[in-house]
Amino acid sequence: MVSKAYTITAKEGLHARPCSLIVTEAMKYTADLSLAYNESEKNLKSIMAIMALGVPHNATIEIRANGADEEAALEAINAIIYAEKLAQ
Amino acid sequence: MSSIIQGIAASAGIAIAKAFTLQAPNLTVEKRTTTEAAPEHTRLDDALAASTVDLEKIKDRALTEFGEEQAAIFQAHLLVLNDPDWISQVKDYVSNEQVNAEFAVQTVSQTFIDLFEAMDNEYMRERAADIRDVTKRVLAHLLGERLVDLTAIDEQVIIVAEDLTPSDTAQLNKDFVQGFTTDIGGRTSHSAILARTLEIPAVVGTKEATTIKHGDTVIVDGLAGQVIVNPTEAEIATYREKQTQYSAQKAEWAKLAHEPSQSADGHHVELAANIGTPEDITAVLEYGGEGVGLYRTEFLYMGRDVLPTEEEQFEAYKAVLEKMDGKPVVVRTLDIGGDKELPYLPLPHEMNPFLGYRAIRLCLDEQTIFRTQLRALLRASVYGNLKVMFPMIATVNEFRQAKAVLLDVKAELQQEGIKVSETIEIGMMVEIPSSAVMADIFAKEVDFFSIGTNDLIQYTMAADRMNERVSYLYQPYNPAILKLVQMVIDAAHKEGKWAGMCGEMAGDEVALPILLGLGLDEFSMSATSILRARSQLKQLSREQTQAAIAEIMTMATADEVEAYVREHFMTK
Incomplete structure (x- = not known):
């Protein structure tokens, strides 16, 4: 398993638009992907579960990937997080 | 026999076509047990x-x-x-x-x-x-139910529905859908915004559009907010005429979008727009608005369960100021209470809500709410040309108190190291007769006045315009109103300040020549009225309207005033 932690610096937190992008990307990989926040861990391929978390500004989250293409998946998600300026 | 359904005019224009009813399929779900x-x-x-x-x-x-x-x-x-x-x-x-x-x-x-x-x-x-x-x-x-396939429409129709979902509207074919009408929704609902984007007429919030039968001939009058069902031949002819006029006029007005708002003799006034949400700016710019004369901030507070945060408000104000790109934006602080209730701010029931606890009265009492709004506004001030005005000011003391709170919030922000614009004008709405009468005194302390005619007329005539039995007293051209307006404008100019108007009267064809003559500096109206007003203004001589004021002010009744203006300034 590989993982990476982020502090969400975007003012609106993990907003609907970046959520959609991340989930769309996550679906392309066979690895299990998840987002851990506030002691709960949700499936990164589930838009409803991720949005329901309501991750706010300044929250610390961790993206976890587990499976054959875990490295590539984490790398791709990481790229979106920075491109969308969710974290710095 | 034709019948008329009244609703909210959500998108301008007139459409005549057969009704296409969008009946919701029966999606009643029964619970069945199954072992497999x-x-x-x-x-x-x-x-x-x-x-x-x-x-x-x-x-x-x-x-x-x-x-x-x-x-x-x-x-x-x-x-x-x-x-x-x-x-x-x-x-x-x-x-x-x-x-x-x-x-x-x-x-x-x-x-x-x-x-x-x-x-x-x-x-x-x-x-x-x-x-x-x-x-x-x-x-x-x-x-096994079929969702209505809107893409299959191949003739000109008017869509009739309880409401339109985003997936319904995305399937609408512009070539065939002439307009639509719905039971629910308001001017800012998804379907209304889309109708304006597509420039097709729409009347929403009718409560009874779905009583229209599939195939009925329907006229959607997006100008008056009416739907005429099964019109007579004569009615169809009348509306065809209106339709032609409207498109000709629209084409004519569109040419004026980037022209200055000037009278025939070269006097410039500001034609601004009234808005409720940041999204409204698109229309303001499209119709060539030179500013926002009234940003009603209530919408930020309505239709939700909790107060909007400072951050949410800041984002909205910033968006408006940025989109207006340096053009003036007059923001009215919260005007809530009375008839406009908020679920999360319970207020005692009042006998006379219009004479009760609302607007600045409430804000000076509930200072946390007021200060949060002012913080958001002042923080946003660096992104454009912000002017702040307080609603329902009745006494000089109220204005002084409100201004003191604003200055205190400003000092607080500056202490936190947050930048605030140094050029924010602070003004007030004139909508209570006492403040119109005292305008000469107020003028020494305010940066500007904005006359809110809807309330000013109601309070001056002591008549609720929603009450059908007394609504005849809602008389914008009554000399009593004109004299108050004159006092306010003169008082402002004497102190070197400006006076605007943000009630419906500002966009009124008969009132415009009078207001021009009185020297009103800023006219704020719905965005869709701006081009019409600009076109009218171009025909008027400021000098002639000024010369007419003395005579108008000797008149006894609203009817006399109207007849005079129509005769002298509205030759058609």
Whole structure:
């Protein structure tokens, strides 16, 4: 398993638009992907579960990937997080 | 026999065509018990696959017809549809509860809908509508019901529906859909905004549009907010005429969008717009508005369960100021209470809400709410040309108190190291007769006046314009009103200040020549009236209107005033 932690610096937190992008990307990989926040861990391929978390500004989250293409998946998600300026 | 349905004019223009009723399919779900889960799982998979095909098509259509933004809505729908957590929860529900797929879909979706609707973020609450939309589609496939296929429309129609969902509207074919009317919704609902984007007439919030039968001939009058059902030949002819006039006029006015607002003899006034939300700016700019003369901030507070945060307000104010790009933006601080209630701010019931605890009276009392708004406003001030005005000022003391709070908030922000513009003008609404009478005194302390005629007329005439039995007393041209307006404008000019008007009177054809003659500096109206006003202004000589004022002010009745203006300044 590989993982990476982020502090969400975007003012609106993990907003609907970046959520959609991340989930769309996550679906392309066979690895299990998840987002851990506030002691709960949700499936990164589930838009409803991720949005329901309501991750706010300044929250610390961790993206976890587990499976054959875990490295590539984490790398791709990481790229979106920075491109969308969710974290710095 | 024709009948008339009254609603809200959501998008201007006139359309005449046959009604296409968008009847919701019967998606009633019955609970059935089944011991075998596998066939139900297969049915679900088939329905999901069929729904995916639908949505891909709609998404492609949205992309070509409306662009990226609309298409993104359906990308989100596809994500919901293929959400692995949702699918596995539905399948587990089928297996564990031994029920049919329809019932499982509905139950599981409802838990998500409830979850999103309970969120304190409006954007997230709206996502519940997306889930509902997707769920309907899946249920229709499971139940073998057909969702109305709007793409199949191949003749000119007017869409009649209870409401239009985003997926309905994205399927509308502009070549055939002439207009629409709905039971619910307001000027800012999704369907209304879309109608304005497509420039097709729409009347929403009619409560009874769905009584119209499929195939009935219907006239949608998006100018007057009326729908005429089964019109007579004569009515059709009248509306065809109106339709032609409207398009000719529109083409004529469109040429004026980038012209200055000037009288025939070269006097410039500012034609500004009244807005309720940042989205309204698009229309303001399109119609060549030279500023925002009234930003009603109430909408930020309405239709929700908690007060808007400082951050949410800041974002809205900043968006408006940035989009207006240095043009003046007059923001009215919260005007709530009385008849406008907020669910999270319980106020005691009052005998006379219009004479009661509202607007600045409430804000000076509930200072936390007031200060939060002022903080957001002042923080946003560096992004444009902000002017702040206080509503319902009756006494000089109220204005002084409100201004003191603003200056205190400003000092507080500066102490925190937050930048605040140094050129913010602070003014007031003149809507209570006492403040109009005292305008000469107020003028020494304010930076500007904005005359709110809707309330000023009601308070001066002591008549509620919503009360049909006394609404005849709502007389904008009554000399009593004109004299008050004159006092306010003169008082402002004597102190070197400016005077504007943001009530409906500012956009009124008969009032315009009088207001021009009185020297009004800024006219704020609905964005769609700006070009008409600019075109009228171009025909008027400021000098002649000024010369007429003395005579108008000797008149006894509103009728005399109106007849005089029509005769001298509205030759048609």
